[in-house]
Amino acid sequence: MLRQLRIKDFAIIDELTLEFAPGFLVITGETGAGKSILVDAVNLLLGERSDVTLVRGGSDRAIVEGTFITPAHLHEQVKALLEANGLESETPDEVVLTRDVRANGRSQARVNGVMCSLTVYREIGGALVDIHGQSEHLSLLRPAQHLFLLDRYAGVEDKRAVVQRLSHEIGQIRGEIKNLMTDEAALARRMDMLQYQIQEIRSADPRPEEEDELNRERNRLVNAEKIAELATEVQYVLTGEVGEASGAEDLISQASIVLSRLLKLDPSVQDIAQMADNLSVQVQELSRSIRQYRDEVEYDPRRLDEIEERLEMITRLKRKYGGTIQAVLVYADKAQADLDAITHSEERLIELREREEQLLHQIGEQSEGISTERQRVAQTLT
Structure with missing residues (x-):
């Protein structure tokens, strides 16, 4: 209006x-x-x-x-x-x-x-x-308006709207069906590629922190000789095992003994004497720890080869699937989801065809009702 x-x-x-x-x-x-x-x-x-x-x-x-x-x-x-x-x-x-x-x-x-x-x-x-x-401007003279006007007169606009909605849905379903059936050979190739990629990543089973751990171990193995040499040098400084020179362990122990004698003469050095006793114990513990560390240092060429191969494999995975191990794992999860979707496409296709049949049946029922009403009211217009 x-x-x-x-x-x-x-x-x-x-x-x-x-x-x-x-x-x-x-x-x-x-x-x-x-x-x-x-x-x-x-x-x-x-x-x-x-x-x-x-x-x-x-x-x-x-x-x-x-x-x-x-x-x-x-x-x-x-x-x-x-x-x-x-x-x-x-x-x-x-x-x-x-x-x-x-x-x-x-x-x-x-x-x-x-x-x-x-x-x-x-x-x-x-x-x-x-x-x-x-x-x-007269809609009665526009053929495109004739059905619309007839449906208004028959009071079937609601049914017509239902048919339009169902037709829209069936169009979407048929589009999805077409996509699923577009190229079965391409889907097969895609499945093979996804399966290969998933197998490559899962069989390697990389851990996010693994690369740093391997690099540290590799560094120790490559430098095993130098590490052992330096650890031995520290041990000699602490224990005085080279020549007749006293080590830090003996010197601090001697200082502790002298301080205990001084304590008897002057109680005010109590804290200093206690510090010397504690330091003597700590140096002894340090000496034991460095000796144990030195004994564990070992050059293992076989283990070094294993680490090199593992690091090379991790580098290859990162180059193909992401810049980090975490990105590689995320890629594997997505590839698995894509593979599952393709694997279940047949089931989805069956579901879509069943829904298509349901929609066609509903459209048929609604259209039959609309057609009946159109024919009924058309008789009154002639």
Whole structure:
């Protein structure tokens, strides 16, 4: 329903705003009163070609704007048109059409304040208004509207909407079926590749912290001789096992003995004497620890080869599947998920075909009901 018509600088009209109430409205007047100008303005509003002669003399543009309230039976149709073209209104059930004709010949068409092509503009305007007597605007003369009008008269819009929804769903299902059946050979190749990749990673079974551990062990093996030499040197410094020189262990022990004698003469050195005793114990423990460490240092060429091979394998996996071991493991999980999806595609295909049959049956039932009602009401129109 047209609620408001605003006209500015159009033909002989300076500025005019008309408010329309619901119901039947008649505009009358003598010949030359301007009734046809209103019709011309509405024609322009609905998408008729513009003409610079429509611009009022002395003005640079003519504007015609109409505010429409969408009736309930057209709500979904108009809403779909607006959403499809990004022309939604902030006010529900309201559509504002605007034509702006410039004196220089240019014109603009706007829906809800947004510029759009004249084709889209006309489609929306044609859905909102019929101008009887102007065939280009009469929906009864547009074959594409015949079924829609018949269904409105028969009261089967809801069933028709159900059929449209079911048809949309069946289209999606058939698309998925097509994708699953597109290239069975390609799927087989994909499965083989995924199985190989998963097997390669799972059989290697890398751990996130493993590479650092192997590098540390490799470093010890490669430098085993030097490590043993340095550990022995530390041991000699502590124990004095080279020549006649005393080691740190003996020297600190001697200092502790002297301090114990001093303590008897001066009790104030109690803390110092205790520090010496503690240090003597710590040095002895250090000496035992370094001796044990030195004894465990061993050059094992076989173990070194194993580590080199393992590190090479980890490097290869990282190069193929990710920059870190963690990324490699994530890739393996995703590959397994993809493989499972392909493996279960046959089951999915069966599910999709069953759903397709269900939808076809439902569409058939709904369509049969619609057809029956169409035939019934069509008899009353002949």
